[in-house]
Structure formats: structure tokens, C-alpha cells
Amino acid sequence: MHSIDELKERAEKASGKKALIGPDINLDEFEKAPVPHKYLADEDLCALPEEEEQELIMAGMDITQKERGGTYFQKDTTVVHCGTKQEGVEVIPIRRALEEHEWIRDYYWKLVKVDTDKYTAAAELDLHDGYVIRALPGSKSVYPVQACLYLEKEGLQQTVHNIIIAEEDSELHIITGCATSPHLKKGAHVGISEFFVKKNAKLSFTMIHNWAEDMVVRPRSVARVEAGGLFLNNYICMKPVKSLQMYPVTHLAGEDAVARFYSIIVGSPGSEYDIGGRIFLKKPGTRAEIVTRTISNGGDIIARGHLIGEVAGIKAHLECKGLILNGGIMRAIPELEGYVDGVEMSHEAAVGKIAQEEISYLMSRGLDEDDRGFLNVDIPGLPEQLKAEIDRAIEASDKDMM
Amino acid sequence: MLHIEDLQVELGEKVILKHIDLDIKIGETHALFGPNGSGKTSLLMTIMGYPQYKVVRGKIFFKDVDITELPINERAQLGIGMSYQRPPTIDGLKTRQIVQICGKDKVDVEALAGRVNFLDFMERDVNAGFSGGEIKRSELLQLMAQDADLMLFDEPESGVDIENIALVGETIAGLLQRNGEQYEQKIKTKMQRKIERTKMGLIITHTGYILDYVAADKGQVLFDGMLSCVSNPVEILKCIGKTGYEECVRCIV
Numbered sequence: 039m040h041s042i043d044e045l046k047e048r049a050e051k052a053s054g055k056k057a058l059i060g061p062d063i064n065l066d067e068f069e070k071a072p073v074p075h076k077y078l079a080d081e082d083l084c085a086l087p088e089e090e091e092q093e094l095i096m097a098g099m100d101i102t103q104k105e106r107g108g109t110y111f112q113k114d115t116t117v118v119h120c121g122t123k124q125e126g127v128e129v130i131p132i133r134r135a136l137e138e139h140e141w142i143r144d145y146y147w148k149l150v151k152v153d154t155d156k157y158t159a160a161a162e163l164d165l166h167d168g169y170v171i172r173a174l175p176g177s178k179s180v181y182p183v184q185a186c187l188y189l190e191k192e193g194l195q196q197t198v199h200n201i202i203i204a205e206e207d208s209e210l211h212i213i214t215g216c217a218t219s220p221h222l223k224k225g226a227h228v229g230i231s232e233f234f235v236k237k238n239a240k241l242s243f244t245m246i247h248n249w250a251e252d253m254v255v256r257p258r259s260v261a262r263v264e265a266g267g268l269f270l271n272n273y274i275c276m277k278p279v280k281s282l283q284m285y286p287v288t289h290l291a292g293e294d295a296v297a298r299f300y301s302i303i304v305g306s307p308g309s310e311y312d313i314g315g316r317i318f319l320k321k322p323g324t325r326a327e328i329v330t331r332t333i334s335n336g337g338d339i340i341a342r343g344h345l346i347g348e349v350a351g352i353k354a355h356l357e358c359k360g361l362i363l364n365g366g367i368m369r370a371i372p373e374l375e376g377y378v379d380g381v382e383m384s385h386e387a388a389v390g391k392i393a394q395e396e397i398s399y400l401m402s403r404g405l406d407e408d409d410r411g412f413l414n415v416d417i418p419g420l421p422e423q424l425k426a427e428i429d430r431a432i433e434a435s436d437k438d439m440m
Numbered sequence: 441m442l443h444i445e446d447l448q449v450e451l452g453e454k455v456i457l458k459h460i461d462l463d464i465k466i467g468e469t470h471a472l473f474g475p476n477g478s479g480k481t482s483l484l485m486t487i488m489g490y491p492q493y494k495v496v497r498g499k500i501f502f503k504d505v506d507i508t509e510l511p512i513n514e515r516a517q518l519g520i521g522m523s524y525q526r527p528p529t530i531d532g533l534k535t536r537q538i539v540q541i542c543g544k545d546k547v548d549v550e551a552l553a554g555r556v557n558f559l560d561f562m563e564r565d566v567n568a569g570f571s572g573g574e575i576k577r578s579e580l581l582q583l584m585a586q587d588a589d590l591m592l593f594d595e596p597e598s599g600v601d602i603e604n605i606a607l608v609g610e611t612i613a614g615l616l617q618r619n620g621e622q623y624e625q626k627i628k629t630k631m632q633r634k635i636e637r638t639k640m641g642l643i644i645t646h647t648g649y650i651l652d653y654v655a656a657d658k659g660q661v662l663f664d665g666m667l668s669c670v671s672n673p674v675e676i677l678k679c680i681g682k683t684g685y686e687e688c689v690r691c692i693v
Contacts, residue, residue: 331532359532396530398512399524399527399528400530400538400541401511401512401513401516402488402512402513402515402521402522403516403538403541403542403582403586404513404541404542404544404586
């Protein structure tokens with residue numbers, strides 16, 4: 039119990055601590071009291087109001103759950119659905135896990151430091167819930183597990199903590215969507231995620247953000263990948279948000295571990311995005327790649343990337359391509375750090391306005407001027423089914439934008 | 441068919457095409473000659489619909505539709521395609537994807553790429569670091585997928601090495617339904633072939649090498665923004681070689 043008290047103590051001390059980067063948010067402006075919602079059975083999920091369903095679809099949810107290995111659905115502060123349809127995969131609300139499973143303490147706050155800033159502190163002090171998704175050793179999931187964090191109550195600060203564990207030799211795919219009710223304007227989302235990719239495990243984690251214009255969002259996540267493990271971390275955000283700042287970190291802690299971050303960000307007018315990715319390459323044979331594609335459709339985007347090569351025999355590449363369409367600001371801040379001979383690290387960043395010449399060229403191949411489909415990033419290493427799902431989500435939100 | 445009447449075009453403030461009349465009938469291919477800066481590329485870009493080429497007089501009709509004011513993509517959808525001399529690089533778009541766009545997801549991309557020896561380039565960004573010859577093959581591959589009815593070729597042989605010139609020439613001949621002519625000659629009359637042919641072409645060429653593979657029906661010289669004559673392309677080429685463009689324009693007129 040000592041460590042639990044200690045966490046609380048450290049969180050309290052950090053509760054006023056500003057983050058290193060990003061605009062400071064006054065969390066006191068937001069409500070934190072629990073918002074009860076009715077639990078939804080499988081059939082209730084399929085009978086959601088049309089407009090709510092639309093928001094969920096755009097966040098990657100399949101409410102029929104037909105092609106999903108499991109579902110976690112949290113509305114505001116309350117878990118409204120949680121279950122798994124696949125052997126070898128566990129999906130548990132984190133509050134229940136903390137009450138019932140001693141093993142969760144081996145993971146809880148083990149990668150993200152509780153006193154990093156006021157947001158991590160808030161996640162300890164005002165925790166609503168969150169998901170624990172765990173693939174048992176050797177289990178191979180066919181369908182992705184879906185998780186959705188939905189905000190409906192105006193002015194709420196939704197505070198979640200997620201833990202994802204891919205045990206040795208397992209294969210796990212997760213699509214996680216964050217969405218808001220079409221009526222919601224103002225809200226905050228604080229989300230902690232800790233990823234454990236064990237020996238030779240493969241984890242793909244695809245996060246789709248569908249926020250509202252006056253939302254502030256502060257995710258904090260850290261991953262640890264063991265020898266031979268693969269962590270694919272994909273991020274898609276094509277909707278407005280007031281301020282979004284995150285800088286997910288991955289530690290490649292075992293030989294031949296691989297991490298790839300792929301992000302697609304479309305910046306809407308009046309929105310501020312500060313999105314980074316940091317990967318530590320700590321063992322020989324580790325490889326990392328961060329690829330970001332951004333379009334500042336009038337928004338303000340900062341794309342950071344940081345690769346740290348600590349030993350020889352590693353390979354890492356950082357790439358950011360930003361287009362400025364319809365105004366907006368695009369900043370690419372790439373950083374490479376090599377500590378020894380024999381690291382192979384590169385970066386490539388380009389910021390520009392898509393030239394009229396390029397648009398005309400594509401139009402002469404029959405493409406419409408507004409068609410942004412060509413900016414899709416092909417994310418390698420994903421199962422076909424998941425790929426199609428992501429394309430669909432991109433398409434859906436793209437259509438909505440127009 | 442393509443029908444252009446009394447076309448006058450400005451680029452910036454400058455008049456670059458004057459009183460252009462041009463007819464390309466169904467199944468016909470024309471060769472377009474002219475010195476650098478005479479307005480050949482401008483004519484192609486105007487037909488394709490590039491907005492910076494401002495039509496200040498005259499009309500362009502294609503398939504009996506007045507396309508003078510149509511945006512580029514609508515002209516493309518109507519069946520006009522272009523092989524560019526210096527196309528832009530498109531970051532973030534793979535060659536495979538642009539071929540799919542051209543073919544509206546209905547073509548066998550691999551098979552087409554195989555035909556122009558381009559399978560190794562499909563995962564690369566469009567035109568990124570392509571050599572002269574690779575650009576041409578990429579352009580032709582896109583046209584093949586697009587299956588346009590009127591194809592505009594801007595110097596298709598420029599920058600292509602000797603080894604690839606035959607591939608480029610034969611591919612264009614194929615696109616314009618002019619391949620295997622020698623063989624077909626034995627079984628079909630010239631008239632029959634002409635009737636069956638539907639594709640139209642307008643080819644800018646400096647050297648005329650391309651005419652070894654594509655027997656254009658007609659040739660024209662563009663000089664100082666004016667389209668000056670219609671004649672046998674081989675004759676024109678000979679004339680240009682002998683007396684130069686200016687003299688050639690005069691002698692034919």
C-alpha cells in the first residue's frame with residue numbers, strides 16, 4: 039500500500055506543474071465529477087442514435103463489433119461497454135483491474151512518471167477509468183480490439199489511464215478512437231497510456247482523434263519494447279481541436295526491437311497541434327522510424343521528432359512532410375542524437391505549399407481539386423482488414439471536412 | 441474530334457498564341473514542329489486547360505463540347521490526356537497511386553507497369569529523382585491507365601536514351617492504335633485501319649525520331665505563336681532541316 043500512497047503524494051506535489059511544452063491549461067475550469075451512463079449491451083450498441091453512431095464510425099468504431107476482437111467504450115467518466123470476443127485477449131476497465139488484479143501494479147505508472155506534469159498528476163488524482171488490454175502469451179488476434187473514449191457532457195474533463203500489454207510472442211491490434219458528441223463544444227481530455235511490448239510480440243496501435251473546436255487534449259504515453267518486439271503507433275487527426283499537445287515516447291529496450299510512428303494530421307483553422315514522437319534506441323539491431331504527414335488547412339501545427347541512438351548498430355529515420363494549404367503555420371522540429379560510432383540516423387523534413395503546378399498535374403489525371411485522398415500515408419505492416427478500416431476512417435472524416 | 445478556332449492566348453501580359461485554327465479528326469495524329477519558344481507547349485497546356493494560359497479569343501471544342509472554360513480535371517474526364525515534358529514531383533504520392541488515380545481503380549496496374557518496364561518504380565514518389573527516360577515511361581504509364589481519347593505528347597523522345605527510344609515510340613504507337621502497322625498492312629487496307637482507329641494524338645517533336653514509330657497523318661509548324669501550315673510531317677521535317685523553321689513556314693504557305 040505504501041507505493042499507492044506514494045503515487046498520490048507525488049501526484050499532489052505535481053498538480054500545479056506546467057508541461058515542458060504546449061500552452062498551459064487551467065484544469066480548474068473543467069468539471070470532474072462522475073457522469074453516470076447506462077451500460078450498453080451488444081444490441082444496445084447497434085441501436086445508438088444515428089448522429090452518435092456517425093461520430094463513432096469516424097473514430098474507427100464498428101458498433102456491430104462484427105470485425106472486432108473486443109470493445110471498450112467509455113462515455114464521459116463511465117464504462118458503457120467492455121468485453122472481448124477473442125480468446126487470448128483481455129479487456130478490463132482499469133479501475134476494476136486495480137481493485138481485482140494484483141499484477142496490474144507491475145504496469146501502472148511504471149513507464150509514465152506520475153509527476154511528469156499537472157496532467158499526469160490529474161490522471162492519478164481524478165482518475166475516471168480507462169482500459170487495460172492484454173494479449174496473452176502466444177495469442178494472435180485476427181481482428182483489432184476497439185476502444186472508444188467518448189465525451190458528451192459539456193465542460194467535462196475526461197481523465198483516463200490505459201495500459202496495453204502484448205505478452206511474449208503475441209500479436210495484438212488496437213484501434214482507439216476519441217470522439218465527442220456533435221453538440222459538445224468545450225471539454226478536456228487527459229489520457230495516460232502505457233504500452234508493454236514483450237519479447238517477439240507485435241502490437242499495432244492506431245489512434246484516431248475526432249475532437250471538437252473548443253477541446254483541449256493532453257495525452258501522455260510511453261512504450262517499452264523488448265527484444266524482437268514490434269510496435270506500430272499510428273495517429274490520425276483530421277478534425278478541429280482547440281489545443282492538442284502530446285509527445286509519446288518509446289524505449290527500444292531489447293535487441294532488434296522495432297518502433298514505427300506514423301501520423302497524419304490535418305490542421306483546421308483556429309486549432310493548435312503540437313505533436314511529437316521520441317524513440318530511444320538502446321540496444322543493437324533496434325530500428326525506429328517516425329513519419330509525419332501534415333496539412334495545415336489553416337491550423338497551427340508543430341511536428342516534433344526526436345531519435346536517440348545510444349549504441350552502435352541501430353538504424354533510425356525521421357521524416358516530416360508538411361503542406362500549407364489555405365493558410366496556417368507548419369513547424370517541423372526534427373532532432374537526432376547519436377552517442378556512438380556506428381549509428382545510422384537520418385531525417386528529412388520539408389514544409390511547403392502544394393504548388394499549383396502539382397495540383398494542376400493531378401487534375402490533368404482526372405483528380406478533383408479538393409481531393410485530398412492522395413495525401414494518405416501508407417502504413418506498412420498492418421493487416422489488410424485494419425488498413426481498410428483506417429482508409430475508411432480517413433475517407434469518412436475527409437468527406438466530413440468538405 | 442478536336443476543333444480549335446481562332447484561338448488567341450495570353451500568358452501573363454504576353455500574347456503567345458495567335459489565330460490558331462486546328463482540327464484533329466477522330467483517329468488522326470498530328471505532329472507539331474517549331475523552334476523553342478514558339479508556343480508549342482503553350483498550345484498543349486491551353487488544350488489541357490491550364491488556367492494561367494488565358495484564352496482571350498476563340499474557342500476549343502472537344503467531342504462537340506465547348507471546353508474553352510472547363511477546368512483541367514473535367515477535360516481529363518472528357519478524354520484528354522497529356523504526357524508532360526517536365527512534370528512536377530509529387531511528394532507523398534506513389535507512382536502506383538497516381539496510376540490508380542488515372543485508371544480510376546479499374547486497371548491492372550502491375551500489367552501496365554510491366555509493359556513499360558516500370559515495376560521497380562511503383563513504390564517511389566511520382567517523378568522523385570526520375571531520369572529523363574524514367575519520366576517519359578512514367579508519363580506513358582499514366583496515359584495508358586487513363587485511356588484518354590486525345591493524347592497530347594510534349595517532346596516524348598527528349599531525354600530518352602537509345603535503348604529506350606523504341607519502347608517509348610512503340611508505346612505511343614500502341615496508345616494511338618498505330619502499332620503493328622507493317623504487319624496489318626498485308627491484311628487491311630489503309631482506309632480500313634483509319635476507320636477503326638478512334639484515338640487522337642498531338643505530338644510535339646523537335647527531332648522527328650518519334651515519327652519512325654508513329655506515322656503521323658499530318659504535320660504543322662508553329663512559329664511565333666502562329667500555326668502556319670498543314671502538310672505531310674516527313675516533308676515538313678525535311679524542309680525544316682534544309683532551310684530552317686522560318687524559311688520552311690514561308691515556303692509551305
